Amino acid sequence: MGMTPRRYRRRLPVLPYVLLSPVVLVTLVIIFYPMLQAIWMSVHDYIIWKPQDIRFNAFAHFVTAFSDEVFWISLWHTAIWISLTVSLQLALGFAAAILLNQDFPWRALARGLIIIPWALPSVVIGLMWSWVYDPNYGVLNDFMLRFGLLTQSMPWLANPDTALYAIILTLTWQGFPFFAVMILAGLQAIPSSYYEAAELDGASRRQQFWHITLPSLKGVLVTAVLLRIIWVANSIDVIYVMTSGGPGYATHTLPLYAFLRTYTAMDFGYGSALAVLFTLMLLGVVVLYLRRAGRDVT
Amino acid sequence: MMVGRRSRLNRFLTIELSMLAIIAFGLGPYLWMVLTSIKPEELLFRLPIDYWPEQVTLEHYVRLLSKANFLENMGQSLVVAVGTVCVGLSLSVTAAYSFSRFRFPGRRFLMLKFLVINMFPVVLLIIPLFVVMRKLGLLDTYFALIIAHSTFSIPFATWMMTSYINTIPVSLDEAAMTDGCTRLGAMWRVVLPLCLPGVVATGIYIFITSWNEYLYAAILAGQNVRTITVGIQTLIGEFEIEWGLLTAGGTLGALPATILFIVIQRHLIEGMVAGAVKR
Numbered sequence: 090m091g092m093t094p095r096r097y098r099r100r101l102p103v104l105p106y107v108l109l110s111p112v113v114l115v116t117l118v119i120i121f122y123p124m125l126q127a128i129w130m131s132v133h134d135y136i137i138w139k140p141q142d143i144r145f146n147a148f149a150h151f152v153t154a155f156s157d158e159v160f161w162i163s164l165w166h167t168a169i170w171i172s173l174t175v176s177l178q179l180a181l182g183f184a185a186a187i188l189l190n191q192d193f194p195w196r197a198l199a200r201g202l203i204i205i206p207w208a209l210p211s212v213v214i215g216l217m218w219s220w221v222y223d224p225n226y227g228v229l230n231d232f233m234l235r236f237g238l239l240t241q242s243m244p245w246l247a248n249p250d251t252a253l254y255a256i257i258l259t260l261t262w263q264g265f266p267f268f269a270v271m272i273l274a275g276l277q278a279i280p281s282s283y284y285e286a287a288e289l290d291g292a293s294r295r296q297q298f299w300h301i302t303l304p305s306l307k308g309v310l311v312t313a314v315l316l317r318i319i320w321v322a323n324s325i326d327v328i329y330v331m332t333s334g335g336p337g338y339a340t341h342t343l344p345l346y347a348f349l350r351t352y353t354a355m356d357f358g359y360g361s362a363l364a365v366l367f368t369l370m371l372l373g374v375v376v377l378y379l380r381r382a383g384r385d386v387t
Numbered sequence: 388m389m390v391g392r393r394s395r396l397n398r399f400l401t402i403e404l405s406m407l408a409i410i411a412f413g414l415g416p417y418l419w420m421v422l423t424s425i426k427p428e429e430l431l432f433r434l435p436i437d438y439w440p441e442q443v444t445l446e447h448y449v450r451l452l453s454k455a456n457f458l459e460n461m462g463q464s465l466v467v468a469v470g471t472v473c474v475g476l477s478l479s480v481t482a483a484y485s486f487s488r489f490r491f492p493g494r495r496f497l498m499l500k501f502l503v504i505n506m507f508p509v510v511l512l513i514i515p516l517f518v519v520m521r522k523l524g525l526l527d528t529y530f531a532l533i534i535a536h537s538t539f540s541i542p543f544a545t546w547m548m549t550s551y552i553n554t555i556p557v558s559l560d561e562a563a564m565t566d567g568c569t570r571l572g573a574m575w576r577v578v579l580p581l582c583l584p585g586v587v588a589t590g591i592y593i594f595i596t597s598w599n600e601y602l603y604a605a606i607l608a609g610q611n612v613r614t615i616t617v618g619i620q621t622l623i624g625e626f627e628i629e630w631g632l633l634t635a636g637g638t639l640g641a642l643p644a645t646i647l648f649i650v651i652q653r654h655l656i657e658g659m660v661a662g663a664v665k666r
Contacts, residue, residue: 137521189406220630383495
């Protein structure tokens with residue numbers, strides 16, 4: 090009797106693998122196979138309407154990319170795009186979370202309203218903000234003219250100097266509720282006894298923030314920032330809807346360039362190579378995130 | 388008395404006013420879209436802008452619904468989203484149960500695999516998926532879009548379901564099995580009913596992401612199968628943008644997802660942040 094369970098345990102269990110096999114098979118077919126296909130295409134000349142001209146070209150696309158001016162422009166924009174968007178989202182989300190953690194009568198309502206940007210389709214977000222930025226009848230120009238912040242209407246999305254920043258503001262708007270919600274949950278998980286003890290020791294509000302709140306939130310903040318970097322880096326739909334990367338190359342980020350290069354020029358080889366390069370660059374952040382998440386998997 | 392009043396005023400000035408400012412920023416563009424959609428055409432293009440329309444009209448909505456297969460697009464979005472939910476949930480439930488209840492070689496590797504998938508750039512998948520679907524003659528079908536949306540719904544659902552099942556005590560499975568249930572019986576009859584709220588929240592979130600998705604819907608389909616997001620985008624005219632029509636489309640197209648999101652937010656967010664906060 091006593092031997093049976095132990096012997097059962099020592100045998101390699103079959104059931105967990107059986108339960109996992111459907112999902113593993115499906116992901117192999119719909120995710121890993123396409124990914125291999127992308128890597129394969131990235132080392133071939135592959136223009137989709139010239140199937141007879143598909144041939145291996147080793148790393149020609151990658152060499153081309155490094156001497157491609159648009160590649161470097163897009164890479165630079167990607168850096169601005171990620172760093173500005175994520176830090177603005179974090180700052181606004183942090184402020185919102187701290188406010189939502191205070192005691193005021195309509196707190197529950199505020200918490201419900203603040204996540205609305207999160208729920209909207211990116212197409213609708215893009216259109217909505219294009220209307221806000223409209224050079225003739227846009228509400229932003231009207232506002233700024235009324236308050237004397239501008240003397241003349243500004244075509245925010247058509248001006249190469251402002252287009253990228255206008256879209257960064259849009260994406261900040263879309264993403265800050267995520268930070269607010271994550272940080273709020275983190276704040277609520279801090280035991281109030283910490284603050285009570287600090288109060289007794291005569292710590293000021295500011296000291297409590299630096300010595301209790303921030304250290305306790307560290308885990309949440311790092312996880313949320315890593316997740317958002319990956320998410321913001323990948324998101325091309327809002328840019329695509331608002332400017333399609335224009336005017337000129339003013340709002341090209343690297344994944345958007347890969348996308349546009351693939352579908353406007355039908356150059357699947359070069360487009361894949363750009364996508365592979367972008368993925369390799371993102372991999373560093375993904376590994377950092379996995380290290381953290383990996384500790385949870387026990 | 389004085390103190391109470393002063394601190395209430397203080398609270399209003401510091402906390403509530405700043406909160407109002409953030410909410411104004413958060414809701415402003417959305418409300419502006421809704422307001423634009425009910426303004427008569429002639430008021431839309433007049434300066435200075437009337438922020439509060441003295442006249443309200445539904446003309447844009449009437450035109451939208453009479454034209455442009457708008458309702459048909461919504462129906463097609465519904466098919467894709469429901470299909471994606473079914474695929475995502477059905478495949479992930481047994482996987483999540485396995486991750487939650489068994490310890491076996493390769494478990495950690497497989498779990499991290501699902502996490503990595505979720506972070507693959509869309510652009511790395513959309514390019515080859517187009518080529519594969521084109522070869523198989525599946526472009527512009529429901530099947531293509533459901534498969535494409537499953538690339539993000541399956542890993543998401545697997546992770547969420549694992550964390551929900553983790554909250555159900557293992558002793559319940561064991562009790563069910565001593566009462567004569569098989570492993571799968573215990574999963575199906577005991578564990579799943581208990582985490583039904585989690586299953587529903589996960590399903591609804593998948594529905595929302597699929598409903599809102601644009602790039603795959605535009606590239607892998609768009610003619611026979613045109614989801615609502617692609618439908619809204621095609622409302623943009625060649626020469627001029629009809630903002631009345633477009634904002635009406637945006638308002639209506641975003642409505643199902645917005646309502647669902649507000650309904651499940653509490654539950655969903657608990658599940659999502661659980662892992663992050665525990666650290």
